[in-house]
Amino acid sequence: MKQIIQLLKLALQERKRMALSFLCTFFVAGFTYVFVNLVQPIIDEMFVRSPVSGVPDKMRFMDFVFQTLGISKEKIVVAIPLIVVAVILGKGLFTFLSSYLMKSVGHRVVKRMRDDLYVHILYQSPAYFDRVPTGDLMSRLTNDVDKIQQSLSGSLGDFIEELFTLLALLVGIFIIDWHLALVSFVVTPLAAVPLAAFSRILKRKGLKNQREMARIYNLLHETISGHKVVKAFTMEKFELGKFMEATRRYFQTSLKLAWVSSLSSPFMEFLGGVVGAFILYVGSRRIGEGVISPGDFGAFVMAVFMMYMPIKRLSKANNSIQQAVACHERIREVQQAVPEIQEAPDAYPLPRVRGAVKFDSVSFAYNESRPALQEVSFEAPACTTAAFVGLSGGGKTTIISLLTRFYEPSSGRITIDGIDIREVTLESLRAQIGLVTQDIILFNDTVRNNIAYGLKDISSEDVIRAARAARAHDFIMELPEGYETQIGERGGLLSSGQRQRLAIARALLKDPPILILDEATSALDSESERLIQEALARIKKNRTTLIIAHRLSTIRGADRIFVIDHGRLCEAGTHEELCRLNGIYMRLYDLQFPEEGERVR
Template identity: 45%
Template sequence: MKEFLKLCSLLLAYWKRILIAFFSMIMVSIFTSISALLIQPVVDHLFIPQKGMDKILPVISGDFLLKILSIRKENYYFYVPVLIVIVFFFKFIFRYISSYNMNVVGVFVSKDLRNKLYSHIINQSASFFSSRPVGELISRVTNDIDKIQFALSETIGDLIRESITLLGLIVVIFSQDFTLALFSILLLPFSLIPIVSLSKKMKKQGLIGQKKMSEIANVLVETISGNIIVKAFNREKGEEKRFQQKTEEYMNASRKIAKIVNFTSPFMEFLGGVAAALIIYIGTYRINKGIISPGQFTTFLSSLIFMYTPIKILSKVNFNIQQAIVGLERFEEIMSIEPEVKDKEGVKPFPPFKGEIEFRNVTFGYGDGTKILKNISFTVKPGEMIAIVGLSGAGKTTLINLLLRFYDIQEGQILIDGMDIRDGTIESLRAQIGLVPQDIILFNDTVKNNIIYGVNGISEDKIVEVAKITQCLDFINKLPEGFNSSVGERGQLLSLGQRQRIAIARAIIKNPPILIMDEATSQLDSESERAIQKAIENLSKNRTIIVIAHRLSTVRKANKIIVLDKGKIVEWGTHNELLKKGGLYAHLYALQFPDIKE
């Protein structure tokens, strides 16, 4: 019940529409009851007219309604059909109003939940994304919220409307024959047995089903985004089997749910048949004894038939609510996760940086406890260009992740202009650092919008100037719509080199005092690489630049080169100094340029 009330509480933000829907549901119930009552005068006065019926009719009856409307019995043949049409017309109007408003509220709430969930996800720390499959997160934002929306739009509306309708019809049957109605109601608890007993099973299977759907989404994301690898390794058949296995698992979970859900309706029909047989037998006896009129019994029986639809709908309500509760629990599970990296309370934005960077005894390891960086210390002066080199896995990119506060250090300090990077807002820190990542990501938008991503108020002349500096202008001008051309999903309409140059332009256009280049020229040909290196030299004036590179040709002119190995700084110096030392740097250089002797 607590979980159900929590689900219903989502509707409170749109209480005005809920009130309109609730009022309309009451009106639907009233008109449904009236339609049942109008059957009595049709049978008693038009089909099988009998004298003395007025003496045994209850207060709440079709005759009573017609008397209120001052309709004489001789005119029943005309007015009763007209009234039936009017009643069903208003029932249609109010049912439409109630359904429309509940659906609109469901759409509004799902929009709010999706926006809230996406906002919470996008503001999470890097560790959050590294530990969760993309497909699972997509499923939570789409499939889980869909379950909640359906429950709010349809199921809760059905629950309220059909319950009120059922209540109105119960009043009608009790008004016609209290004894017969009491007997009918005694059968009702039997119909609740499968609903109550199967609730926990439905919730459990619903959770399994939604997890399996998350796995399907994850396979889709992996294989569609990695389709080139799938094709290159002839894994189409293998991935088909993997996908079919996941859909098979989802189907099995759905079959178990279907067994539970589809048991309820036939069981209800069976109970309804038993009840109808007994009621007809007892009702016929009471008519023969003159206790009730044929019209009363027909109204009673019609009301029971009308009750079948609400009961049938209500029997399926529980399943949809359990599905929504699972979706809400999964929603709250994500919402309860706080970002590991966040602003300290009361911190203010950093002032403009001059560009001095200091790593002071920095130690860091990821979630498994393995230390990636061990007691790292170095200083970069404003306007210097330093390079960080080393074998794969040495910790080069981790240094950058820490400087940008994608992760927080566990020991030591990182200082910019003497200020600990944790003592200012994350937004003001990242706003002053330009990043060209190793894994180039462009968004499915225009070239222009990818270049100015995250920056406002940039003039067209500035965009062209930056494109020219980063060797982008020539190829952009050859695109069908120039700067307004789409780059496609993840930039797939451009070559790797073109994507990399767009990424460099995106970092430079911020005019940041600190620029980080993580393998920024790895996809460029030699000519473009030389042009970018020249551009970097021009940009290095009054700017601190950190270059991470495997290709050592890109770091020769750095003011300082730091060599990492197994998370430690093993040597540092200029290109020539490191070659003279004959250490790891000289070894790496010799491997890349075996024919060059310096």
């Protein structure tokens, strides 16, 4: 019951429609009530008291028909079939209305839920996405939400409708003969015990089933987006095996679910049958005692048989609602996830900065086991270029992720122009940073829209200017539709170097006071890189640039170079100073430029 109330609460967002729908189901129940009560006059007036009863003579029957037309008593007989038609028509109309209204409630609630879920996912911090697999989230947004929609649109409406009908029928039979009704219902509570057991099992299995579905989504997502690697390593059979294992598990839990849900209806029906047989026995004795007429008993039996359907549908609706409740729990898990990075309650927008970046003994760990950064302190004055070098896995990208506040340092302070970045709003902070990430992310859209991503009212000239500075204009013009060319999922129709140049153009167009290039030119030939460097040098004058590069020629001209190793800042200085220091930097340099290294020494 608690869970049905939870679902009802969801549906209550659409109060008006719900109320209307309930009103309609109320009418449906009312018509059912009338219908059952018609049975008594049909039997008693039309059959039992009719002169034709027990006389199988054809002529007499015609007499009866003539008489019917003449005598007022027989007018009821004419009226009854008309009333039957009217009642069935009325019941049908209100069934249609209540069903449509309930479906629309389901669709509306679910649209809102999907949007809300998406907002929650969008605003999660990166750590959340490190933890929760993409396929899992997708499955919650599609599959689980669908189940709730089905349940709200169909089952919840059924549930209410059948409950009303059941109530109407109950009232009906108690009015006909409360004694007989009471006797019949001694057996009924028996039904509650198995129904509760079925619900419990269904919910548990439903949850498991959705988890297995999420696993399938994950596999699909990984192998489809990573199809090249799968092929290159001829892992098709391996992946197929994994997939078949996942579908097998889903299949098994589905079968168990099917087993329980298929069993519940016939089982409840059987219980109904037992009750029916019992009533037949007691009822026939009541007629013998002369307490009720055959018509009354007919109506009673009709009502009891009509309860059959609602009970059956109630147990079916209960199945679907239990599954929906399980899905709702999975959705609430997402809705209740709080982003790790929170703005301070009194956060204010960061005014346009000059771009002096300072790390003050910053430490950070992705997980408790191993620190990613230890006591890192450095300063990049406004409008200068700072470069970070070091072996792979040293912590360079991590430094950038802390500056953009994707993650929070465990200790230490990061300031821009002397303002602690924890004091300002996330939006205003990130608005002042242009980031070219190490793995380029482009969207399945046109070249133009990818460059202008996140910016409003951008003229074509601006886009072209940024593209020229990023040395992307020429290759864009060679694309089939120039700036309007669709570049495919994740920019898959472009080469890696082309993707990098689009990403650089995107960062340049944003015109931020702080520009971050994380291995932004690693896929480019030396000539293109040199040209981009020149373009950058031109616009570097009034912005702080943070460059990460393995290719030391990229960073040689930087105002300050920081060497990061195993999460620590080991060396700092200009290229010349670091060469003189003859430490890690010099070793790296030697490896890349053996002859020059000799000369510098």
